[in-house]
Amino acid sequence: MKPLLLYVEDDVNLSFVTKDNLELAQFQVVHCTNGLDAWRCFERQPFDLCILDVMLPQSDGFTLARQIRQIDAEIPMLFLSARADKDDRLQGLRLGADDYMTKPFSIEELILKINVFLRRRKPPVSAGSCQTIGLYQFNFQNLTLEKDGQLQTLTHREAEVLHYLMKRPNTLIRRDEILKTIWGDDDYFMGRSLDVFISRLRKRLGHDPSIRIENLHGIGFRFLF
Amino acid sequence: MKPLLLYVEDDVNLSFVTKDNLELAQFQVVHCTNGLDAWRCFERQPFDLCILDVMLPQSDGFTLARQIRQIDAEIPMLFLSARADKDDRLQGLRLGADDYMTKPFSIEELILKINVFLRRRKPPVSAGSCQTIGLYQFNFQNLTLEKDGQLQTLTHREAEVLHYLMKRPNTLIRRDEILKTIWGDDDYFMGRSLDVFISRLRKRLGHDPSIRIENLHGIGFRFLF
DNA sequence: GAATGGTTGTTAACGAGATGTTAATGAGTT
DNA sequence: AACTCATTAACATCTCGTTAACAACCATTC
Numbered sequence: 279m280k281p282l283l284l285y286v287e288d289d290v291n292l293s294f295v296t297k298d299n300l301e302l303a304q305f306q307v308v309h310c311t312n313g314l315d316a317w318r319c320f321e322r323q324p325f326d327l328c329i330l331d332v333m334l335p336q337s338d339g340f341t342l343a344r345q346i347r348q349i350d351a352e353i354p355m356l357f358l359s360a361r362a363d364k365d366d367r368l369q370g371l372r373l374g375a376d377d378y379m380t381k382p383f384s385i386e387e388l389i390l391k392i393n394v395f396l397r398r399r400k401p402p403v404s405a406g407s408c409q410t411i412g413l414y415q416f417n418f419q420n421l422t423l424e425k426d427g428q429l430q431t432l433t434h435r436e437a438e439v440l441h442y443l444m445k446r447p448n449t450l451i452r453r454d455e456i457l458k459t460i461w462g463d464d465d466y467f468m469g470r471s472l473d474v475f476i477s478r479l480r481k482r483l484g485h486d487p488s489i490r491i492e493n494l495h496g497i498g499f500r501f502l503f
Numbered sequence: 504m505k506p507l508l509l510y511v512e513d514d515v516n517l518s519f520v521t522k523d524n525l526e527l528a529q530f531q532v533v534h535c536t537n538g539l540d541a542w543r544c545f546e547r548q549p550f551d552l553c554i555l556d557v558m559l560p561q562s563d564g565f566t567l568a569r570q571i572r573q574i575d576a577e578i579p580m581l582f583l584s585a586r587a588d589k590d591d592r593l594q595g596l597r598l599g600a601d602d603y604m605t606k607p608f609s610i611e612e613l614i615l616k617i618n619v620f621l622r623r624r625k626p627p628v629s630a631g632s633c634q635t636i637g638l639y640q641f642n643f644q645n646l647t648l649e650k651d652g653q654l655q656t657l658t659h660r661e662a663e664v665l666h667y668l669m670k671r672p673n674t675l676i677r678r679d680e681i682l683k684t685i686w687g688d689d690d691y692f693m694g695r696s697l698d699v700f701i702s703r704l705r706k707r708l709g710h711d712p713s714i715r716i717e718n719l720h721g722i723g724f725r726f727l728f
Numbered sequence: 729g730a731a732t733g734g735t736t737g738t739t740a741a742c743g744a745g746a747t748g749t750t751a752a753t754g755a756g757t758t
Numbered sequence: 759a760a761c762t763c764a765t766t767a768a769c770a771t772c773t774c775g776t777t778a779a780c781a782a783c784c785a786t787t788c
Binding site: 354364367368371372376377384386387390391394395398399419420421431433434 | 579589592593596597601602609611612615616619620623624674675717719720721722725
């Protein structure tokens with residue numbers, strides 16, 4: 279799963295290039311141009327790291343940082359600033375920034391520093407990201423499927439198939455496509471195997487009637503929820 | 504307990520001032536003037552953080568950093584350098600440095616940065632600290648596992664495996680990951696060895712039914728408590 | 729709509745390989 | 759020589775993807 283970054287920067291040209299580069303480096307980036315928007319984003323979803331420009335229209339970077347720190351004492355924050363002076367840097371660090379880069383900065387260095395802090399991030403209590411399907415929580419990394427406290431452990435193949443279906447809900451997924459991807463090939467027996475797994479998954483998800491795995495005769499399946 | 508810093512720097516005047524300031528800031532500092540001495544110090548006792556000058560007589564800072572990283576993948580490292588150029592900084596970061604400061608640096612900034620990384624350090628399991636698992640107290644350093652007065656002494660390998668499992672409770676931990684980390688490689692016999700240790704640990708933890716080491720067939724284990 | 733041929737749903741059985749466990753081995757220490 | 763401990767061996771047991779078997783279903787043809 280790609281790390282999710284919150285990038286706040288009002289310079290349109292710079293932010294365009296930077297975001298592009300970060301995405302190339304396999305990060306997922308949400309970009310905001312001012313502190314207010316950034317704050318709304320931050321409240322809406324959990325990020326892995328923040329990159330904040332110090333000079334921002336409406337609420338400067340420091341204010342935003344303070345707000346964020348109040349909610350999340352752990353999230354790594356990198357500051358960007360055009361001003362290089364010492365007091366600025368010190369204030370940033372005192373506010374709970376983890377590093378302070380001066381513009382113009384090297385994108386490569388930024389990426390390395392991001393990785394420093396992602397590496398140092400304390401492992402979440404129960405690692406791996408969950409996906410929600412109806413009443414269930416599916417954790418692909420941990421092979422778990424949870425419904426109000428009840429934990430099922432899936433087998434490797436079960437998790438693979440479920441994961442594949444979940445990536446494309448409510449659309450037609452061809453049999454041969456699944457087989458090629460997960461089994462690596464497509465023959466009669468693999469097809470039968472797939473059917474067995476579909477059947478097992480239906481049973482595992484059976485307690486939520488809003489979830490269905492529909493068969494389209496001769497073509498494939500549709501995962502509905 | 505004051506954090507213990509390893510400070511490697513050959514400039515006598517600078518190091519004198521810096522060490523003094525760091526001690527004022529409530530750090531305990533071991534200062535070495537060259538890479539060889541530093542390496543000997545590092546092997547002798549566990550440090551909380553390293554501050555390395557890049558230019559050193561006998562083995563430069565980068566070489567030292569590489570050596571240190573091989574033994575300890577976690578310890579935070581800050582580089583100091585008179586050279587400010589970008590390639591130098593990048594090389595440092597790639598080598599596993601956490602930050603790179605250019606001389607002359609502000610001592611206050613150094614202290615703030617040290618604190619950033621000490622704060623981010625994963626909670627030390629070393630240094631004789633105990634971890635509680637259910638009814639047990641596990642001390643990785645002393646290889647002891649205690650339950651209401653009853654003391655068991657683990658072997659080195661047993662402790663390593665338990666330690667690794669405890670770092671990530673309730674998550675799937677892959678076999679190959681454990682083997683790569685603890686045994687350094689992953690072949691059939693090492694795998695069997697791991698199974699033997701899992702079995703022994705289960706027996707040692709057997710008096711607390713709330714602790715379980717679950718196997719996920721073909722993939723790894725889950726340490727539940 | 730009955731017959732046919734292919735597809736899918738479901739359950740059970742199978743078996744290769746993974747794991748659990750105990751004991752034997754042998755290298756290194758005391 | 760006695761001891762410690764990781765590894766290897768040996769054997770028992772378990773798991774899970776596959777295969778089998780049969781029933782239900784669908785589409786097409788007569």
